Structures are given as structure tokens and as C-alpha cells.
Amino acid sequence: MSLKSSKIIVIKIGSSLLVNENKKIRKKWLASLAKDILKMRKMGKKLIIVSSGAIALGCIKLNIDKRKLKLDKSQAVASIGQIELMNLYSNIFSKIRLNVSQILLTLEDTEERRRSLNAKRTFENLFNLDFIPVVNENDTIATSEIKYGDNDRLASRVAQITNADTLVLLSDVDGLYTKNPKLFKNARLIKKVENLNVELKHFDFKGINELGSGGMNTKIEAAKICRLSGCNMIIANGLYENPLNKIMTHKNYTLFISKISKLDARKKWIISSISPKGELIIDDGAKKALKSGKSLLAAGIKKVNGKFNKGDHIKILDKSNNECARGLCSFSSQEVLKILGHQSKEIEKILGYTTKSEVVHKDDMVEI
Numbered sequence: 050m051s052l053k054s055s056k057i058i059v060i061k062i063g064s065s066l067l068v069n070e071n072k073k074i075r076k077k078w079l080a081s082l083a084k085d086i087l088k089m090r091k092m093g094k095k096l097i098i099v100s101s102g103a104i105a106l107g108c109i110k111l112n113i114d115k116r117k118l119k120l121d122k123s124q125a126v127a128s129i130g131q132i133e134l135m136n137l138y139s140n141i142f143s144k145i146r147l148n149v150s151q152i153l154l155t156l157e158d159t160e161e162r163r164r165s166l167n168a169k170r171t172f173e174n175l176f177n178l179d180f181i182p183v184v185n186e187n188d189t190i191a192t193s194e195i196k197y198g199d200n201d202r203l204a205s206r207v208a209q210i211t212n213a214d215t216l217v218l219l220s221d222v223d224g225l226y227t228k229n230p231k232l233f234k235n236a237r238l239i240k241k242v243e244n245l246n247v248e249l250k251h252f253d254f255k256g257i258n259e260l261g262s263g264g265m266n267t268k269i270e271a272a273k274i275c276r277l278s279g280c281n282m283i284i285a286n287g288l289y290e291n292p293l294n295k296i297m298t299h300k301n302y303t304l305f306i307s308k309i310s311k312l313d314a315r316k317k318w319i320i321s322s323i324s325p326k327g328e329l330i331i332d333d334g335a336k337k338a339l340k341s342g343k344s345l346l347a348a349g350i351k352k353v354n355g356k357f358n359k360g361d362h363i364k365i366l367d368k369s370n371n372e373c374a375r376g377l378c379s380f381s382s383q384e385v386l387k388i389l390g391h392q393s394k395e396i397e398k399i400l401g402y403t404t405k406s407e408v409v410h411k412d413d414m415v416e417i
């Protein structure tokens with residue numbers, strides 16, 4: 050699906066687009082983006098902005114260097130900068146009668162089903178009220194272990210939650226290159242990626258186009274989430290004015306085509322979890338059963354990695370460590386350790402209480 054035919058679009062804007070190297074806010078550029086957004090609104094599209102910049106604007110306000118910030122101080126700086134960020138959007142967008150609202154999310158808000166559904170409902174109500182939600186991570190309370198830390202993956206999770214058709218990551222390069230374009234003349238822009246697991250397998254993107262907090266690695270992670278949740282993703286250069294219009298008229302960007310997804314919303318949410326708590330390694334028999342749509346039973350589990358509670362997101366790997374499914378585990382890791390390899394009818398006796406008989410029920414699992 051092209052940007053023109055997309056109905057719900059998430060646009061991610063990195064700090065380097067809002068603030069230039071001389072720490073000047075790029076107001077003219079933001080005004081040009083607002084015009085593109087107005088045009089798209091008139092075409093009936095629903096738009097969400099995921100914007101970084103709280104820390105960058107906080108640093109400008111306090112006149113301090115971003116690179117020297119420690120986490121606890123950066124949370125305070127983000128608190129100062131977030132209001133600057135929203136004022137910036139509000140001032141520029143209101144000039145052309147566009148209304149913006151603020152949504153701050155944490156990792157837990159997207160990883161917990163009930164909270165993610167609440168967020169989805171709020172997005173829908175904001176669309177109905179004709180407001181454009183501007184999302185950022187709630188940096189003021191997110192600690193390092195429970196933090197996205199980059200808005201690329203946050204944006205992809207927002208795209209999944211809102212059932213978006215396309216996520217646009219506006220970056221300061223044209224897209225994904227085969228090599229670092231700043232160092233290699235023969236670096237080539239990859240224009241289309243249909244199956245990133247196969248096509249990008251041999252590329253090492255570490256160090257390529259390392260920009261903002263994320264760099265290319267988090268953009269690839271975002272593409273994986275989008276692919277599984279049925280959303281196309283574009284990485285395009287946002288340094289130009291009217292960046293969205295440019296995407297619609299020129300083809301100079303990287304487009305990640307999503308898998309056609311027949312999954313319902315809950316299964317899309319399961320598959321795009323960004324923080325699975327553990328892993329179950331299974332035998333070939335169990336792998337075959339999963340492929341034919343059956344639940345995962347204790348008998349087919351060989352090993353448990355990580356510590357998790359009942360209901361947590363986990364990955365299911367085959368014995369060669371290839372990921373074959375994701376799901377919500379009906380047992381804690383300690384319980385699985387006790388029952389693995391056993392028949393389902395033995396579980397009650399081993400644990401001493403009545404439980405479910407499937408370790409991961411087929412309704413709670415998505416095969417990859």
C-alpha cells in the first residue's frame with residue numbers, strides 16, 4: 050500500500066530534524082511539514098506524529114550539552130523540554146488551524162494488553178475530535194531497564210496499536226544503504242525490502258547512518274515489528290522541506306513491505322511485543338504441532354531461558370535457536386522448569402494445584 054492510499058499514517062520525527070547542528074530550531078521546516086499534514090488531513094487520512102526532541106529542546110532551554118547528560122538528569126531535562134516541544138508543535142500547527150494533543154507512553158503502556166487498548170481508544174477519540182496526537186516516550190519516568198530509549202521502535206508499536214497502514218520514519222539520510230554512504234562512494238540506497246529476514250541477513254548495520262538515539266539498527270527493529278503487524282514502513286530523508294509531499298512525488302526512499310496479515314488485533318499485539326521476558330526451546334515434534342496450529346504442551350519443551358511470570362510474553366525457539374513463534378505463557382518460568390518434558394496429565398500432581406494443560410495456548414500464540 051502506498052502512502053497515497055494509506056488511511057492511518059504514523060510519522061516519526063527525530064530530534065535532528067527539529068534542531069540543527071547549531072542548536073537552532075527548524076521552525077520553517079516544521080511549518081512545511083504542517084502544510085503536508087494539512088493536505089493529507091484534507092485527503093481524509095488519520096495522522097499520528099511520534100516526535101523526539103524533549104531532551105534536545107530541554108538542553109537548549111538550559112544551555113547544556115546533551116552528550117554530558119546522565120539518565121536521572123536527562124529525565125528532568127526531558128520534563129523541561131517536553132513542554133517546549135509541545136509549544137513548538139502547537140504554535141506552528143495552530144497557524145494553519147491544525148489541532149495537536151500530547152500522548153506520553155512508556156514501554157509498559159504498550160506491552161500490557163489492557164493499557165495498549167486504552168491507548169488505542171484514546172487515539173481513536175482524538176481522530177474523531179480532529180486532533181493530531183503527538184506522541185513521545187514518557188522520558189521523565191522511564192528508567193533504563195523499562196525504556197524504549199528510541200522513538201523508532203516506539204513509533205512501530207504505536208503503528209501496530211492503531212492499526213496503521215504506513216509508518217514513515219523521517220531521518221537525516223535518504224533511507225537504508227548497503228554501506229555507510231558517508232564513507233563509501235559505492236554505497237547503494239536499498240529502495241524496497243520485501244522480506245527483511247532474508248534480504249538483509251548479510252548486512253551489518255552497526256555504525257551505518259548512526260543518527261539520533263536509534264541509528265539504523267532500531268529502524269530495522271521497527272521494520273520487523275511493522276512487517277509482522279501488517280504495516281508498511283518507509284525510511285525517508287526529512288531534511289527537505291515538505292518531506293511528506295516529497296515522498297508522494299519522488300521515489301527516493303526505502304520501503305519495507307509488510308507481510309499480508311490475517312492476524313486479529315490481539316495476535317498482532319502478541320507478535321510485536323518488543324520485550325519478551327524469556328524463551329522456551331522446543332523439540333521437533335512440538336515444532337511440527339505448532340506449525341499445524343496446535344498449542345504448546347509441556348512434553349515438547351526442552352529448555353527454559355530467562356525468568357518470567359504467568360501471562361508474560363515469551364519467544365518459542367526450535368533446537369537450532371531459530372524463533373518459530375511468540376506467545377503468552379500460561380505458566381511462570383519456575384513452573385515450566387518443573388513440568389517440562391512431562392505429559393499434561395501429570396502437571397497437576399507435579400505442581401500440586403490445578404492449572405491449564407497447555408503451556409502456551411494456540412489462541413495466545415503466533416507462529417513466525
Ligand code: GLU
Pocket residue numbers: 063064100101102103104105127185186188198199200201261262263
Ligand atoms: N524521547 C527522546 C526525546 O524526546 C528521544 C528518543 C529518540 O531520539 O528516539 O528526546
